[in-house]
Amino acid sequence: MLDIQLxxxxxxxxxxxxxxxxxxxxxAGFQAMEDERKRLQTRTxxxxxxxNTLSKEIGKLKSRGEDASAVMAEVGQLGDELKACEQALPGLLERIGDFAAGLPNLPHESVPQGSxxxxxxxxxxxxxxxxxxFTPRDHVDLGAPLGLDFETGAKLSGARFTFMRGQIARLHRALAQFMLDVHTTEHGYTECxxxxxxxxxVLFGTGQLPKFKEDMFWVLRGGDEEGTEQYLISTSEIPLTNSVREQVLPADALPLRFTAHSPCFRSEAGSAGRDTRGMIRQHQFDKVEMVQVVHPEQSYEALEQMVVHAEAILQKxxxxxxxxxxxxxxxxFSAAKTYDLEVWLPAQxxxxxxxSCSNCEDFQARRMQARFKNAQGRNEFVHTLxxxxxxxxxxxxxxxxxxQQADGSVRVPPALVPYLGGVEVLRPAR
Structure with a gap:
């Protein structure tokens, strides 16, 4: 969230x-709210x-045995107006807060401008x-004989869900394990x-709510309309980043690096008709996430570093x-600067x-109240990536x-062979 003082x-x-x-x-709308806030606070x-002045005067009058009823009446009138101001101010501050909470992060000066x-x-x-x-096939045609089953996924859950079995399921697991091992043993992340x-x-903290509720799947715990509203994560960035919410970290605890493998759930409300074939855009998919919580002076160095960490997986x-x-x-919404890595797909x-690697600066930290004790002993917001x-x-x-190979088999990248028990080629079932 942007600093309201800014x-x-x-x-x-x-x-x-x-x-x-x-x-x-x-x-105009913001200024009108601010003018009313200042008026209410000043009048209060x-x-x-x-x-307070009149209360002291009442005491003096009574101590002298004089009539204090007129002053007491004025105090009563002041009390009614004061109560009205005190009741109006919280709602107005909430509207101002909602205005600020609905604004995206400010782009870093190095970000290119474009629509x-x-x-x-x-x-x-x-x-x-x-x-x-030979003419390369796409992953749908290649994957079907290896255990990639979109028909069963659709039968069980609807469009944009996938069922995997056999070799494909094992390859999927191997990829996640490989990514976690690289990030934890070579890049210094703590697995979570x-x-x-x-x-x-929690979703407000990382910026998914309130603006992007329609992109989420949610449930009512308790099974009825009176239940507690909770949400399936669209990325493990959400719980990883929020793990430091409402904390004041010691400066020497930074940087923190977290990684996790999780399913991700997205309704894709704004992407109707896009990438309907195959696994490119799914309602449920897996991701290995990286999160860093760092000192503000180190966040752009950390962003470049994080991109290199993601690149390492593709290179290996x-x-x-x-x-x-x-x-x-x-x-x-929450990013001040973002790099995307795009992989080559022959069939497309x-x-x-x-x-996608992003520096959110203190945008999420302010929403989460995640801080650290700086060198001057003051609490300062961390930066999150x-x-x-x-x-x-x-x-x-x-x-x-x-x-892929001409016969429909798939050569296993050497880095994955140990994760597949030494299997070097995935071959269609006969």
Whole structure:
């Protein structure tokens, strides 16, 4: 969440920066709320001071045996007005807070300006897309004989759910295990296991609520309309980042690095009709997530580092990819700067997103009240970062398509062979 004091003192500058994200702020509406807030707070202070003065006068009058009824009547009138001000102020502050909570993060000065993905900027490429001496198949056709079953997934749960069995299920598990091992043993992350269902305030902390409720799956604990509303996580970034909510960390505890493998649940409310074939866009998918909680002075160094950590997985698997800086109009709600990693998919003859790494600066920390004790002994908000390390299903897609052979078999990347019990080639069942 943006600092409300920043909005109050530099509204025009904030509005100009958010305009690069395609957002127009209601300056008149915000100013009207602020004017009313100042009036209520000033009037409350005036009334309290006047009541205190009159209360002392009443005491003096009574001590002299004089009539204090007129002064007491005035105190009563002040009390009614004071009560009205005190009752109006909390609701107004809540509306101002809601206004601030609905605003996305300010883009970092290094982020290219653009209205949509066409404004994204390529940073670098790694690997050369393979040239095939046969027509490459897509992961749907390749995966079916290996145990990738969309029909059963749809029968059990509806569209955009997948059932896996046999070799594909084992490959999927191997990829997740491989990613976790690399991040924990080579990159210094602590492996975590998180809840898959979280409370509303947790999603507010990382920015999914209130604005993006329709993209979530939610449940009512208790099974009726009076139950507690809870949400299935759309990424383990949510519980990992919120693990430091409402804490004041010692400075020497930073940086914190967490990783977790979890299923992710997304309703994809805003993507109707997109990527309906195969595993590219699913309601349920797995992801290995990376989260860092760092000192504010180190967050952009940590962002570059996190991108390298995600790249390492793709390089070890031998999958060609490119790194993209997202423009202002294509970034997520909580991000100040984001890099996407896009892996090459031969059947689509294009690069597709497989990881997104973002620095949220203190945006999430302010919503979570996650702080640290700085060198001056004062509490200061931490900076939070998150990144996919990687999306497991899309990595499986990339392995199938990039490592396919003419007979429909799939060569296992050498880094995964130990995780598959020495199996070097996945062959269609006969």
């Amino acid at each position: 909005l109050r003192s530099q509204f025009d500058q904030v509005a100009a920066r958010l305009a690069t994200r395609g957002l127009t702020l209601d300056a 202070q005036e009334l309290q001071a006047r009541r 949509d993905e066409s404004g994204n900027v390529e940073v670098r490429r790694w690997g050369t897309p393979r040239s095939f001496d 296991y998180t809840p898959y269902i979280v409370n509303r305030e 698997l031998g999958l060609p990819y490119r790194v993209i800086t997202l423009c202002t109009g294509d970034m997520g 003859d294009t690069y597709r997103e497989i990881s 998150n990144g996919s390390g990687l999306a497991v299903g899309r990595t499986l897609v990339a392995v199938l398509e990039n490592c």
